[in-house]
Amino acid sequence: MKYAVLGAGAMGLRYGVLLQDAGYDVDFVDTWEPQVNTIHEQNGVYVSRDGQNKRLVPVNIYFPEDYEGDPDVLIIFTKQYGLAEMLQRCSRFFNDRQYVVSCMNGMGHIEKINQYFDKEKVLGGTALIGTVLNQAGDVDFIGKSGAGSMNIANQTEIPDEMTHKIVNEFQQANLNPNLTTNFLGTLMAKVVFNSVINTLCTMFKIRMGEFIQSDVASKLGVQLIDEAFDVCERAGITLLNTREEEWQTIQYVSEVTNPLHFPSMYQDISKQRPTEVDYINGYIYDLGTQYHYEAKTHDFLRNLVHLSEFAGTFDVDSYIKSVVATK
Ligand SMILES: NC(=O)C1=CN([C@@H]2O[C@H](COP(=O)(O)OP(=O)(O)OC[C@H]3O[C@@H](n4cnc5c(N)ncnc54)[C@H](OP(=O)(O)O)[C@@H]3O)[C@@H](O)[C@H]2O)C=CC1
Numbered sequence: 001m002k003y004a005v006l007g008a009g010a011m012g013l014r015y016g017v018l019l020q021d022a023g024y025d026v027d028f029v030d031t032w033e034p035q036v037n038t039i040h041e042q043n044g045v046y047v048s049r050d051g052q053n054k055r056l057v058p059v060n061i062y063f064p065e066d067y068e069g070d071p072d073v074l075i076i077f078t079k080q081y082g083l084a085e086m087l088q089r090c091s092r093f094f095n096d097r098q099y100v101v102s103c104m105n106g107m108g109h110i111e112k113i114n115q116y117f118d119k120e121k122v123l124g125g126t127a128l129i130g131t132v133l134n135q136a137g138d139v140d141f142i143g144k145s146g147a148g149s150m151n152i153a154n155q156t157e158i159p160d161e162m163t164h165k166i167v168n169e170f171q172q173a174n175l176n177p178n179l180t181t182n183f184l185g186t187l188m189a190k191v192v193f194n195s196v197i198n199t200l201c202t203m204f205k206i207r208m209g210e211f212i213q214s215d216v217a218s219k220l221g222v223q224l225i226d227e228a229f230d231v232c233e234r235a236g237i238t239l240l241n242t243r244e245e246e247w248q249t250i251q252y253v254s255e256v257t258n259p260l261h262f263p264s265m266y267q268d269i270s271k272q273r274p275t276e277v278d279y280i281n282g283y284i285y286d287l288g289t290q291y292h293y294e295a296k297t298h299d300f301l302r303n304l305v306h307l308s309e310f311a312g313t314f315d316v317d318s319y320i321k322s323v324v325a326t327k
C-alpha cells in the first residue's frame with residue numbers, strides 16, 4: 001500500500017523509514033520549513049540507531065501545498081497542538097477511501113481527525129518506541145532493531161480487511177503491532193504510561209533508565225497510576241492493563257527497551273518548544289473533574305511542567321536589568 005506520513009518529525013520518520021525499508025511506498029509531508037528544506041538539500045534524512053551507524057536514507061518529502069500523491073493510508077505524527085494546522089493544510093488531498101493511523105501521545109487528536117475522516121477509517125494506536133530528532137534532517141532510532149512495540153485499535157473496535165493489511169505491513173516493518181478491540185482503553189493506557197514517565201523524566205532531566213533506578217520511582221509511578229485508574233474507572237474506560245501491569249510495562253520499557261531514551265516531552269523542553277502535558281496529565285485531570293474526582297497529583301505535575309516551560313523561555317537577563325533599573 002502507499003503511505004503518506006503527515007508530520008515528518010522523530011516518529012513520523014521512524015514509521016515511514018521502517019515501512020520504506022520493508023519495501024512499501026512512502027511519502028512524507030511536513031510544515032516545518034527547516035526539516036523539508038534540509039532533507040531536500042541533503043537528498044535524504046540521516047538515520048542512526050542509538051547514536052551509531054549514521055546513514056543517509058533518501059526520502060520524498062513535501063510541504064502540504066506541494067503534495068500531489070494519492071496515498072491509501074495516512075500516518076499522522078504531529079504534536080497534539082500542531083495537528084489542527086496540519087490537517088487543515090493537508091485536507092486538499094484527503095478522500096473518503098483513505099485510512100488514517102495515528103499513534104500520537106495524549107488525547108485530543110481523535111476528535112480533530114474525525115472532522116475529516118469517518119470513524120470507520122480511523123485507527124488509533126500507541127507506540128512504545130523511542131525516537132529523537134537531533135536536528136532538522138537527522139533522526140536517531142532508540143533501541144535495537146525490532147525492540148519496540150505498539151498497540152493499534154479501530155475506532156469502531158471492529159477490524160476490517162484493510163486493518164489486517166495495515167497491521168501485516170507494520171509487522172513487516174518490524175513495528176511489532178498488537179491489534180486490540182478496546183479503542184479508548186488502548187489509548188488511555190499509553191496516556192497513563194506517559195503521565196508517569198514523560199512528565200517525571202522531563203522534570204528532572206533524566207533518561208528512562210535513570211528514573212527506573214531510583215528508590216522512589218515505584219512510589220511516584222504507582223501514585224500517578226492509581227489516580228489515573230480511579231479517573232478511568234469513573235469514566236467507564238476499561239484500560240488495556242491492570243494497575244500492576246501498567247507499572248510493570250513502565251519498568252520493562254525503561255529498563256529493557258528504552259533505557260537511554262529521554263522521553264519526547266523532555267526533548268520539547270530542551271528545544272524550548274511547548275510540551276503535550278495538557279493532553280496527558282492535564283487530560284487525566286480534566287476527565288476526572290467531569291466525574292467529580294480531582295486527580296490532584298496530575299494537576300500539580302501539569303503545572304510544574306508549565307513552570308518548567310516558562311523557566312526555559314524566560315529572558316532572565318532582561319528581567320534582571322529591569323529590576324536593577326527600577327531600584
Ligand atoms: N519521540 C518519541 O519517542 C515518541 C513520540 N510520540 C508522540 O508522537 C507524536 C509526534 O512526536 P515526535 O515525532 O517526537 O515529534 P517531533 O517534534 O519530532 O515532530 C513533530 C512535528 O513537529 C515539528 N517540529 C519538530 N521539531 C521542530 C522544531 N525544532 N521546531 C519547530 N517544529 C518542529 C515538525 O513539523 P510540523 O511543524 O509540521 O508539525 C514535526 O513534523 C507526539 O504526539 C509524541 O508525543 C509517541 C511515542 C514516542
Ligand SMILES: CC(C)(CO)C(=O)C(=O)O
Pocket residue numbers: 105127128129130131194197198253258261262263264265
Ligand atoms: C517514552 C516513549 C518512547 C514510550 O516508550 C514515549 O512515548 C515518548 O518518548 O514520548
